[in-house]
Amino acid sequence: MNRPWDVDERPPDPPPDDTGPNDTAAEVDGAGRPIGRRIVLGMLGLGAIGVIFGKQLQNAQSNVLDPVVRNDPTGLSNLLPAVDRFRYYNVASSEPERTIADYQLTVGGLVDRPMTFRYADLQAMPQTDLIKDFQCVTGWRVPQVHWSGVALPDLLDHVGVKSGATAVQFTSFDGVYTESLTLAQAGRRDIIVALTMLGAPVSRDHGGPVRLYVAPMYGYKSCKWLGGITLANHVTPGYWEDEGYDVDAWVGKSNGRSDDAPTS
Numbered sequence: 001m002n003r004p005w006d007v008d009e010r011p012p013d014p015p016p017d018d019t020g021p022n023d024t025a026a027e028v029d030g031a032g033r034p035i036g037r038r039i040v041l042g043m044l045g046l047g048a049i050g051v052i053f054g055k056q057l058q059n060a061q062s063n064v065l066d067p068v069v070r071n072d073p074t075g076l077s078n079l080l081p082a083v084d085r086f087r088y089y090n091v092a093s094s095e096p097e098r099t100i101a102d103y104q105l106t107v108g109g110l111v112d113r114p115m116t117f118r119y120a121d122l123q124a125m126p127q128t129d130l131i132k133d134f135q136c137v138t139g140w141r142v143p144q145v146h147w148s149g150v151a152l153p154d155l156l157d158h159v160g161v162k163s164g165a166t167a168v169q170f171t172s173f174d175g176v177y178t179e180s181l182t183l184a185q186a187g188r189r190d191i192i193v194a195l196t197m198l199g200a201p202v203s204r205d206h207g208g209p210v211r212l213y214v215a216p217m218y219g220y221k222s223c224k225w226l227g228g229i230t231l232a233n234h235v236t237p238g239y240w241e242d243e244g245y246d247v248d249a250w251v252g253k254s255n256g257r258s259d260d261a262p263t264s
Contacts, residue, residue: 086134086142088205091239092174096225100201100209105193109169109230112160118196119209125150125158128192130215133263135251137218141260147213149194153187155229165231169237170212173227178213179238180247181221183231189216190264194224216264217249218257 075165090096098104108114128151133141156168161183168186170179185191189206194202202208207224214221220240241247246254251263 018027020189036252040093059251073111074189086206087136087140090174092176096174096223097173097204098209098227103209105210105229106253107155107229107231107234110162111156111167111231112162113158115159122150122210126154127195128154128189130190130192130213132190132213132215132221133221135263137220137245137249137255137257138207139257139260141263145197146194146199147194147215148196149210149213151189152191152193152212153189155193156186156231161231161234164233167232167235169228169230169232169236170223170226171228171230172223172225174225177225177239178236179221179223180232180235181214182235183257185248188216214249216262217254218245218251220245221249 054230076211103119105117105122106115107117127148130147132147134145152168166183168183170181170182172178181191189210191214194211195209197200197206197211197213207222207226210226212221212223212226220238223238235247237247248254252258252260
């Protein structure tokens with residue numbers, strides 16, 4: 001489901017089709033009426049004005065454009081700058097949902113003490129606060145996001161990592177999404193199992209109630225709807241890496257994006 005006015009990582013652009021330059025079939029609104037290129041160009045113009053003149057105009061712009069975006073099945077509205085805003089993307093066929101009351105995180109594989117953590121268990125552990133940017137590999141960035149949760153190395157110390165482990169694998173409870181890090185990468189304290197973001201519990205749309213946040217890497221490494229962590233003896237490429245994204249997704253040093261400033 002693609003709701004680009006809201007929350008999180010956006011996928012790669014789809015490959016070009018073979019429609020001709022005069023084919024407007026893709027430019028339709030929610031009622032099946034052509035949107036028209038003038039409207040699309042006008043939307044782009046409003047987006048550019050919002051970038052230039054700041055947040056007050058950006059908010060007014062959002063009030064005007066959100067109804068168009070909500071009824072745009074074509075994705076053309078993704079061309080609008082998402083200044084200081086998350087975008088939403090979900091690779092599964094439905095939106096996963098767990099409440100704080102029924103949430104569980106299983107940690108296993110090459111560990112001394114396989115464990116299942118409930119939300120309250122994670123809350124009871126020492127919390128790490130971060131204020132870091134979130135950078136999507138497609139170019140948009142949300143600056144100075146406040147994150148809080150359990151530092152990943154603290155969680156790994158709690159279960160005990162066996163000597164043969166060299167990688168950490170992550171699975172989403174959406175049943176589809178996966179990610180991984182090397183064990184050395186997972187030892188960084190700017191990688192957390194996040195319980196809060198933006199000053200509130202992580203919402204479902206943001207990947208809650210618990211998600212991964214990997215500060216120094218592009219957003220696709222920050223697994224949403226985190227359901228499982230497995231210690232393994234090899235790195236397994238994640239969902240988007242199987243589609244060609246870099247496994248080591250350092251911001252500004254991977255995926256051909258040397259122009260992005262580091263986020264950590």
